[in-house]
Amino acid sequence: MTDAVNALPLDETSRAALAAEGLRYAQLDTADTAAHDRWLQAAYRGLHFAAFTPDELADYRTGFGYARSIGVWDETGADASTPVATVASWRSPLSLGDARSVEAWAISLVHVAATHRRRGIARALLEGELRAAHAAGIPIAMLTVSEATIYGRWGFGPAAYCADYRIATAGLRVTAAAVGGRVHRVDAASLRPLAPVIAARAHERVGGEVPSDALHWDRAFALAARTASRAPQLRAARFDDASGEPQGFVLYSVAEHPDDFSAHTLTVEHLCAATDDALVALWRYVLDQDLVGTVQAALRPVDEPLPWLVSNPRAVQTVARREHLWLRVLDVPVALSARRYAAADSVLLRVTDSLGFAEGEWMLTTSTNGTATVTAHAGEPHGAVDRAVAIIDLGVEALGALLLGGTPVEALRVAGRLVEGAPGSAERLAAVLRPTRAPHLSTWF
Known part of the structure; x- marks a missing residue:
C-alpha cells in the first residue's frame, strides 16, 4: 500500500x-x-x-x-x-x-x-x-x-531558477586560489552510499532543494535497470576536506570528438558541494581535464561563480536559463514564518487567491535576527494601515514566486504582477527577502 x-x-x-x-x-x-x-x-x-x-x-x-x-x-x-x-x-x-x-x-x-x-x-x-x-x-x-x-x-509561481553552462576550456586557467583538502578519483558505485549524506549538508546552504529518494540516486549512479547502460561511461570524483571528511562529489561522462582527439566534451551529470572549498576544488578538477575542449553542465545555480573562477569569464557561456521549481502557498503564516529574512521591517501583504487558501491580508513583521511573525491583519479589508508599514497587493502565484527570494520584486512590480500600496514598498520587500544565495533545485521530481 x-x-x-x-x-x-x-x-x-x-x-x-x-x-x-x-x-x-x-x-x-x-x-x-x-x-x-x-x-x-x-x-x-x-x-x-x-x-x-x-x-x-x-x-x-x-x-x-x-x-x-x-x-x-x-x-x-x-x-x-x-x-x-x-x-x-x-x-x-x-x-x-x-x-x-x-x-x-x-x-x-x-x-x-x-x-x-x-x-x-x-x-x-x-x-x-x-x-x-x-x-x-x-x-x-x-x-x-x-x-x-x-x-x-x-x-503556482516560479520560485527557483536554473542555468545550463558551456565552458570552452582551450587555454583556460582556473585562477581561484587553491583550497585545503583533496580530490580523489573514485569508482562511481563506491560513492553511492555517501551521496545522500553529502547532498543533505549541501541542501542546508540554499533554498529550493528537496531530498531525493533511493531510486533517484540509484539511477544517477547507473545502478538502476533504467540507467545501467550508462555505467561504463560514468566517472566520479570525491572531495575530502583537510580533515578527511567527504564534502562534495561530481559525476561526469566524456564523449569523444569525432575529428579531434584533444577536444572531447565532458558533461557534468551532477556536482554537489557542501562547502565553498568543495565547489571550487571540484570545478578545478573538471576544468583541468586533459583532451577536453568543452565542458557542459545543466541544471546549475544561476549564481554559479564559474566566471570568477577562471582566467577568461567569456569562456563560460550561459546557454539556457529557465524557471525550475514552482511553489504554491497554502498557509501564508506557516510558509512565510519558516524562512529567515535579511532585514527588519513590517510589510502588509494583501493576497488574492481564487481558490481561497491564501486569501487575506497578512502582516509580515521581520526582526534583526532574521525571524518573522505573520498575522492576519486585524483591520477592515484595505482599511487604515500604519504609514510606517510597506503595503503590497499581489496574487498567490506572485507570493509563491517570491517566497525563496529568487524572483526580483522590482521585476514583478514593473510587470504588474504586484502593486505597491504605499511608495517604496517594493524596494522594502526586496530588502527583506534577499537571500545569501540564489535558490536552486538540483534535480527533477
Missing part, C-alpha cells in the same frame, strides 16, 4: 466532478502489482518517455511505492484497466537556506491522455491535490514543470 504518511483522503469535490463526466477518480493500491505497473506505464507514456521493461518496473515499484498515486479511469474505453490521467504526490521537506526547511506537498507525474482533454480532468487532479494538502495542514505545494504555461492558473 501507499506509505501511510502520504495516504491523504481522496478529494470528494474532484471525485464528484469526474464522476459527472463518467470517469472514476481513485487512489491506486500500490500493493496490486499489475495495477501499479499499468499506472506507471500510463504516466510515462503520457510524458513521452520510453515504456518500462519488467526490471525497470520492479525498480520503480520498490522505489516509488511511498507516493500517493492517483488515477482517473474511463471504464467505457477500449482499455478500461489503464488510467487516462495520473498524478503522484508525497510529503517532502523544502530547504529554505540557513539550515531551515518547511514541509511541502510534492506533486509529480501529472498527465492527461490526449483522448480525454477538455473534460476538466487536469483541474480536478490539481485542485484535488491542493485541497488534500491544505486539509492535512501542509503549507506549500511544489512541482517541477514540463510546460511553464500550465500551473499559474492554480496559483
